[in-house]
Amino acid sequence: MELKIIQPAACCEPKTGCCEPDLPVAVIGAGPIGLATAAHLKERGIPFFVLEKGEIAANVRTWNHVTLFSPWQYNIDEAAKRLLSESGWTMPDENHLPSGNELVEEYLTPLATVLAPNIHTEHHVVAITRGNLDRMKSTDRSSQPFEIYVESLSGLKVMTARAVIDATGTWDNPNPALSNGVWLKAEKELASRIDYRIPNVRANEERYANKRIAVIGGGHSAINSLLTLAELKQKYPDTSITWILRKRRVDDAFGGGTNDELAARGELGLRIAELVKNELIQVETPFRITEMLEHEGIILKSGERRLAPFDRLVVNTGNRPNFDFHRELRFESDAITEAVPALAPLIDPNEHSCGSVTAHGERELRQPEPAFYIVGSKSYGRAPTFLMATGYEQVRSVVASLAGDRVAADDVQLHLPETGVCHSGAGGCC
Structure with missing residues (x-):
């Protein structure tokens, strides 16, 4: 060259x-x-x-x-x-x-x-x-x-x-799903079924509709992903949404609400809080992912705990x-x-x-x-x-x-x- x-x-x-x-x-x-x-x-x-x-x-x-x-x-x-x-x-x-x-x-x-x-x-x-x-x-x-x-x-x-x-x-350069920040071979091998950005759900409905989806992360990107998936669930009720966080309480992810000086940022927290209250999404917290494996879907483990297989992951962990x-x-x-x-x-x-x-x-x-x-x-x-x-x-x-x-x-x-x-x-x- x-x-x-x-x-x-x-x-x-x-x-x-x-x-x-x-x-x-x-x-x-x-x-x-x-x-x-x-x-x-x-x-x-x-x-x-x-x-x-x-x-x-x-x-x-x-x-x-x-x-x-x-x-x-x-x-x-x-x-x-x-x-x-x-x-x-x-x-x-x-x-x-x-x-x-x-x-x-x-x-x-x-x-x-x-x-x-x-x-x-x-x-x-x-x-x-x-x-x-x-x-x-x-x-x-x-x-x-x-x-x-x-x-x-x-x-x-x-x-x-x-x-x-x-x-x-x-x-x-996203972080992995594992709570210790380590990229493992298993996660890399499952990359075709993982989104590390906020997915464009509206443009790719077939990828998420009536599927078992897990969203991992406790920040604004994860909340944005959850809100778009919740909209899809209204159209496709069999869509299953699980929110996985490391926080001690899910309330810690809701932010300042009406006290936020950016109204739209506060609104994100208020909207996701309403979804959680109405049980439109399942919350798993605190859940620190220690292992990821494939068995009739993606299985996430936290020590001896495991979550049921998912068809797709949205990893918004920063x-x-x-x-x-x-x-x-x-x-x-x-x-x-x-x-x-x-x-x-x-x-x-x-x-x-x-x-x-x-x-x-x-x-x-x-x-x-x-x-x-x-x-x-x-x-x-x-x-x-x-x-x-x-x-x-x-x-x-x-x-x-x-x-x-x-x-x-x-x-x-x-x-x-x-x-x-x-x-x-x-x-x-x-």
Whole structure:
């Protein structure tokens, strides 16, 4: 395979330091946070390129049938809004709850058009290094450009940058069904009968109708899956729905209800509580899955307990970050959450479940590798409470720092709608 090296316009001299102003900033991921990063870079006149392994907003497209519980006002970045407005774009109704499809069609696709030609789709980042140095070498390290190895349709490329911002998220790297977080061969062999995302039930009725379905997980994704399956059950009454949680009480999954500042988020909990009350779904909690096997269906075990065979599983147990292409960089992640270390105490669900986080920016997101940042949901690691507005403020601060605007970088402000429920200490564990 031919190796194509994309050289910068200027060189980097180890003795004098890298010629930073002439090198672009690399953004990895063309989802909401990655494109917002690019918008801030463009607005500040900083050269950049975006690398996306699939198509624009590839992860969002996998849940385009799902309606967000946050209205447009929380889902559009301010720099992106300014750039789009200059192109004649009209802001959607800020109080409307968009679907994933609307997010792509009415916001992310027009934004990508404004940012073209700096976006490279079908460009899969497989490794990042610092010059010709592996992570062990320290001499002149910070003066060397980043080298990004990319698999593209035209072959393998090496692209250079003065900074790298990883906005790849965690959505395409789900957790397994087993409560200990381990992927076993049995689960992988049953993958054709398992959904790890919110299934599009309406478009695939035959897959779920009159089947025995188990939904595993206690968050908003699991609740969304349950609600769509409950709608199907009205049409196909023989559909059996079982909700499997690790929580001590099912009530702990209902959220803040009418106390939630995002009404639609609170409504999810109220609706699922009504289904549980009316016994339209069977609840199994606490049930910690220790084994999965096949016998006239999928059998789930928790020690000596076992649940009757299921035809299909919906596993909404959260996601985890993929650090494979970081291995030659000096980066840190929290030992528990795998979040950026400074954020971990604020979002660890073992400590609290407020669904909010203190305003933070470039200083908190710094890595041991200068000019390398992990932003967006990936900065939260395995913690499940990320909102897009958080990522927008993160990248605004990071880009301000790269532009040399320290005042703007440190002026972090973030107001997130409260969930209406907050537990501290062991009581908040889920």
